[in-house]
Amino acid sequence: MRLEIEDLRFKYGSKPVLEGIEMQAMPGEITAIIGPNAAGKTTLLKCIAGLLKSEGKIMLNGREVKSFKKDEIKEYMSYLPQESFSHAVLTVFEAVLLGRLHSLSWRVSDDDLMLVSNILEDLEIDDLALRYLNELSGGQKQMVSIAQSLVREPKILLMDEPTSSLDLQHQLEVIDLIRDVTVERGITTLIALHDLNLAARYASRFVVMHNGSVYASGEPAFVLTSETVRHIYGVNSTVYIDGDGIPQITPKSSVRQRARRNRSR
């Protein structure tokens, strides 16, 4: 499903948090939402997921989200919040099964059980199936949350920092899997990420957020410049194109630090 957003606005009380957001995301592609802390990435994802009431237009395949039935939207969208670990006495299998909430009845269908079983295997956490959530490490819990999101078989997948508590190997494996699923199933995937190099490697499109609005958007090679990084993050960096044609950045120094040093001289 094609996702288009026009003039999206959101306020917490009287304080505007998002203003005039324009962006689009395509099926079969990962769109990375990047930007510094408090730029509005999480708020944007929550507005799209319908967890926050915003003004402006959010459209799926040209049709406004507001015109869909609530249940329909639930089936289309899956939102993975930033780390929100619970201490529920539930096994990994049960927790992932809850991702199928919209189709669960008293007797769990064989299809739902198979879906859970398969996703646990895909993420290579099937050996944890009967472990309780409170016995898992942070990274393992994160994998369970990701499984919970994917098992819903969404058309629009919204993920807020899905790799934040994973080690390097798991970060790559998880994003790899998310990309495969995105391409195979034609999902429109939006991921808020802090790691620019990881984002550049996997995303087809960047949406760069700054102070509640979109600073730039487009292909990573066009958007990820040292100028953008300096303006958005206040960081001096070198950006080079690697052997795969992917822009990679090496941060050098904080603009603030350098200014302070110059002042003290």
Add this chain to the structure above:
Amino acid sequence: MKADELYRKITWRKYVLLLSFAVTCIITLIIDISTGPAQLPILEVFKAIISPGQSDPTTHVIVWIIRLPMALMAISVGASLAIAGAEMQTILDNPLASPYTLGVSSAAGFGAALALVLGVGIIPNAETFLIPLNAFFFSMLACLLIFFISKMKGVSTETMVLAGIALLFMFNSLLALLQYLASEDELQAVVFWLFGSLLKATWPKLGIATSVLLITTPLLLRDAWKLTALRLGDEKAKSLGINVERLRLKAFVWISVLAAAAVCFVGTIGFIGLVGPHIARMFVGEDQRFFLPMSAFAGAALLSAASIGSKVIIPGAIFPIGIVTSFIGVPFFLALILLKRRGFW
């Protein structure tokens, strides 16, 4: 073995555990009926229950008029308190919550004391139902106040707990005021009510308490999956499409009715509503399809066992059950904590 097959196997094991706890309830019930100042052989008890016409008249009276309503009340109240506790812990996301957390017991105590001390009833001329009606009315009043405060301020666990604690203190001080004003006899009656006792059980009261249990439990079970998902945290539950605030308020209403109906007939019996759910959690986890009925069986078995205990501590006398529950429950609960290594909150 594939994960889904393992899950199926575990699910079967949970059904077996449920069944064995149900059987335990039946066993404690039978022992409870046969225990008392006049010890009845278990076979006699069976005969009196199954064919009431053919049993010895004395046995018939003891079983049908005195012991059966009391023993069944223990089962019904134990189940109600444990279910209410289980759901209170779920919606407040707090392992220390019990049906009394939000002031249900102190409000009920105040209502009962109002009738016992001042003879003031919510419904005049209610006679035998004066005290329970008062207790029920005031506990529902406390719940309604929390309901509206939460609705106004947003239904977070913190708002509900804070509003509940405020009411708890208010009703406790009102109760203390009444105790201060009461004569010695009245004071004794109030204190005795607050202990909790099954001696007040009669068939009509049992009928009402059990009807409330049988009506509210399916209503809670209907939301079993949503309540399970609520344990993943508000944010996650919302992202799964659950209207968290509405679910929390809805469950709260059923818990309140359930707890108030149980408390109003037998007084405040502590511990069951706190520990019943914890025992259930250790055995079946928090999938509410199993957690809820398991809590009910655990609570019922505990209170039934406490009822037996209350009759054997001093032969010939019946101890207030509110005192016995903790004596029986605490060692059992501590043993479980020490023996089981996982499956806690």
